[in-house]
Amino acid sequence: METTDRNLSRRNFIKISGLTGTALTLGIGFSASGKDMAIVRASSAETTSIEVNAWISIDTQGKVTIINHRSEMGQGSFQSVPQMIAEELEVSLDQVNIVFAPGNGRRYGSQVTGGSSTIRGSYQKLLRLGASARHMLIETAAKRWGVAAGDCYAENGEVIHKALGKKLNYGDLVTEAAKLEPPKEVKLKNPKDYKIIRKPLPRQDTPTKVNGKAIFGLDFKLPGMLYAVVERSPRFQGKVVKFDDSETRKVPGVKFVLKVNRDEFDNMREGVAVVATNTWAAIQGRKVLKVEWDDSAFPHHNSEELYAKMRELVKGDPISFRTMGNTAKTFAKAEKKVEATYETPYESHSCMEPLNCVANVTDDKCEIWGPIQGPDWIQQNICGHLKLPPEKVIVNMTFLGGGFGRKAFTDYPYEAVMISKEIKAPVQVVWTREDDMTIGPFRPGMVYQCKGVVTEGGRIGSFETKISGQNMDLQNPGADKSAYNSSDTEGFLEGYFNSIPHYSFGDSPLDSPIPVMWWRSVYASTNAFAFESFLDELAVKAEKDPLDFRRQHLSERYQLLIDKLEAVSNWKARKKNEGLPAEASAKVGYGVAITECFSSIVGEVVKVSRDTLGKVKIDKVWAVMDCGWYVNPDIIKAQIEGSIIMALGASTKHETTFKDGKAVERNFDSYKMPRIQDTPEIEIYVMDNEEKAGGVGEPALPPFTPALTNAIFDLTGKRIRKLPFSLDSIA
C-alpha cells in the first residue's frame, strides 16, 4: 500500500456532500494501474490521476459524514458501512451522517451493488480509512500537548491523555489534522476489542421507513415533471410498425405520445411512450393506444417448448467448464449409481417498487434520479449514447424498494433519458406492475441432468452435472456462444472439489429471445436445488445420514458449520419425538442442504410434518451462516429470514411461464407470493470466526429449497425434482 497526498477536487466534493468549512476529509484512492490502494486526503487543487472511493469527512463540530458508494435496497449498507467506520474512528454512531454518492465510476470505483459485495468487497479499506483518520487526529492532539502520540488514545469522538487529564474533541483538531500526511501503515483493532462492529445496532434508515419520509425512486419529484408509461413489445423484440394515438390524445392530461427505445444488453428495444401530467392519465392514455408490432424476426416460445429443448440439450455434449478425472467412464462401470434430472422455473424479480426512473435532460447536461443498483454503469451508458463527458451525466440514487439484481440494469434509466431529451422536460417513467412482471429480464429457467456414483465405502465416487438454460452473458450482440458459463458450479461447496475424485460440470446454453438477468443469488438460486437434491439422493444410495455423508468430504471450516447445524436442529434426535408415541416420528421429515455462494457458506435444516388433514406443512427452519468477518448480526438475521421466504416463494408459489412468446403471469393475482401465514418459524445462527468477510444478502437463499424438498422426501418418500410445486399437492 502506498500513501499519497493527492490534490483531489475538494470543491466538487463539498458540493456533493453539502459540507462547508474546514474539515478533515479522507478517501480511499486507487492509482491509475488500479493495483495500489492508498488513503488520500483532500486538498484544494484539482483532481489528479488518483481517484477516490468511499469518502469520510469530519467537520469542525466533530460531525462525521460518510459518502456511501453503494445502494440501499434493504440489505443494510446504510447501517453496516457507518458501523465499520465508526468503530475504527472511535466515534459513536449518532455522530455519523451518511449520504448517497452519485454515480461516478472514476471517483468511487465499481458501485454496482451485486454479488453481496458491499462489505466483503471493501471492509478492509473502510476499516483502514477510519483508522487513518483516528491516527491523524491523535497525532495532532499529541503535538498540541507536546506529548507522545503513543500515550494518547481516542474514544467517543475525543482524543484523550489520561495521565494529564486532557481531552480534545475531534472538531477542534480537524483543521490541523487535515494538514498531516495520512499514515503509511495503521494498526486495525483486534476484533475482540470491537465496541460497534458485531453489535445488533438498529438501522439508521428505519425511522424514515415507518413514517413515509424515505424517498424511493417512485417518490422523487421535480418541478414541472411529467409522467410516462411506455407500451413495450409483449414479445420482447418486436419493432413498432406504426401506432395510432388519436384516442390517447383525447385523454385529459396526456401531453405527448412518442416512440422510444431502450437499451437492453446493447440491443435497442422499441416502445411507444405516453407522457401526461400524472401517472393515472398516462396509464389511461396507454390503454387506448394502438400499436402495430413486427415480431416476425424471432421465435415465439412456449414454456413447454423451452423445457423440451433444454431436456434434449442436457443429453448432448456440453461446453465443459470444470472437470476432474473421467465421470463418464466411472459412471458406466459403477454398480451403485444414481441419475436424475431437475428443473427450475423462470422467475420475475417483482421488487415491491416497480421499475421507474426520473430524468432531466437539458442542452448540455443529463441528471437522473432513481432506484438504481449500478449508478456508474448507467453513467457510462448514458455518456456513450449522449456523447457527454462524465461530469455532465449525474446519476443520483434514491432508496430502492427492492433490487434483487433487476435494478442493476441500464434499460429503464435509458428510456427515461431518451423521453426527457425528446420532450425537453423532466419526466418520470413508471413501469406498471404488469410491465415490471412481463417485460423482463427474468431469472432463466434451467434443466440439470445429474449422474453420480457412490463408492463401496459410501463416499461420492463421481459427480456429473450437465446444465441447460439461457446463459445471461450471451445476450449482447457478438457474444461468444462457444464460451462456457463460469457460473456452472455456483452454489456447490468448494470443499467437494478436493475430495470427489471424478467430477464434471458443463453447460449447453438455450437460445431464446426471452431476456434474462441475475436474480438474488444468481445461478446458485437454481444450481443448488439440483446439487443438494442430488447429494441427498446419493446419501440415500449410500445408506448414510445426509449430514454425515456430506461431512466426510469436507474440511474443518465446513465441519464446524455442520456440527453447529446438527446441534441447533437437534438433528441426531430428529426422529425421536420426545414424549410422543412412536408413530409420531413417521409424521415428521427433516432435510438438510449446505451451499456456498459469494464466499459465504450456509447450511439449513427444514422440518416438515403433516397436519391433521394430512397436508404437508413446514414446522421450522434452522439456518447457520458462516460469512467470516461480519458487522451487524441483526442485519444478517434479517437477510437470512428474507432469503428463506423469497426461496419459499420461488419453490412453492410462483413462476413465470410463456405462451406464444409472451409472459403469462402479469400481476400478483397469478404470480402468487408467499404471505405472512405461509412463513415458518426460522431460527438463525452466525458462525464466529476471523475468516475473510463473505456475502450476506444472498447466500442464505440457495439451500432452503433443497432442504425443504429433502425433508419432504424424508417424510413421504416422494422426490420433488421440478419447481415450483405446491405444498398442498403432496399426497
Add this chain to the structure above:
Amino acid sequence: MATITLKLNNKSHIIDADPKMPLLWAIRDLVGLTGTKYGCGIAQCGACTVHLEGKPVRSCSIPVSVAANKNVTTIEGLSSDNSDVVQRAWILEQVPQCGYCQSGQIMAASALLKSKPNPSDKDIDMAMQGHICRCGTYPRIRKAIKKAAQLMAQK
C-alpha cells in the same frame, strides 16, 4: 374532470381530477404525499393501504370521488415523529428492509390493533395476509404487532 375536496390527515385539499382516478394517484401525484405506495394497482399487495373513515382500504382500487369529503389517513397522518405505537414497535423490532411495503403494512396493523388490541396469531394472519413483502419481513411484522399490543397495554 371534477373539483374534489380530499380530507387527508385532517387537512383539506381541493383538487381537479378525473373522478375515476384511483385515490392512490390523487394522493401521490396531485396532493404530493408519497408515503402511500403503488405496488400492483389491483388490490393484491396492500402497499397502497390508507384509512378511509378509520377503516383500512386499498387506495389503488377506490375512485377518488368515493373518498371526497371523507376522512382519509395516510402513513404521514399516523405521526410524523414516529410517536405512534405501531411505528415505535416497527422500529423496536427493526422490521423494514427495503421499506417500500411498510407504509401499507403499518396502516393495516394500526387498524387491526384498533379493533383487536390483543390480536392472536390467527388475527394477525387474517389482517395481514393481503400484504406482500418481497424482502420477507413477515416474522418481524408479527413480532412488531405483538410488541405494539404490549406497548398499548402498558399505557
